Amino acid sequence: MEIFNACTYCGSDQLVRGPRGGACANVFCIRCGAKFNVVLQPGMSVVLVDTLTGPNTVLAKLFRMAENRTQEFDCIECGRHIVMVCGPPTSRCAACQAMPGWFRDPELARIIDPDRARESRDG
Ligand SMILES: [Zn+2]
Numbered sequence: 198m199e200i201f202n203a204c205t206y207c208g209s210d211q212l213v214r215g216p217r218g219g220a221c222a223n224v225f226c227i228r229c230g231a232k233f234n235v236v237l238q239p240g241m242s243v244v245l246v247d248t249l250t251g252p253n254t255v256l257a258k259l260f261r262m263a264e265n266r267t268q269e270f271d272c273i274e275c276g277r278h279i280v281m282v283c284g285p286p287t288s289r290c291a292a293c294q295a296m297p298g299w300f301r302d303p304e305l306a307r308i309i310d311p312d313r314a315r316e317s318r319d320g
């Protein structure tokens with residue numbers, strides 16, 4: 198039994214799980230597009246059953262496109278560093294879109310950004 202925690206082709210641990218059928222699932226490597234069949238043992242590791250396809254540049258490209266939808270930016274309103282996994286392109290964080298100026302309100306700031314509220318109090 199082979200524990201499967203990284204792509205056997207490129208060594209990447211960036212793996213995504215496809216549709217699952219019973220204990221079996223397909224797993225794709227984001228970096229090279231290889232496809233594997235694995236068994237998910239309850240409470241245990243993922244075990245490699247079979248390599249379905251080797252590196253696949255088309256698949257890998259699709260995964261990278263999906264990955265590129267991730268947005269990382271500093272909110273132009275509150276300046277917080279934001280990582281968004283999906284959603285329309287934006288330069289404001291969700292908090293600023295829903296409650297513009299929340300960071301000027303000490304009560305809201307403590308709830309939404311407790312780390313910074315603590316920092317500014319200590320410093
Ligand atoms: Zn790979």
Ligand SMILES: [Zn+2]
Pocket residue numbers: 272273274275276277289290291292293
């Ligand atoms: Zn913001």
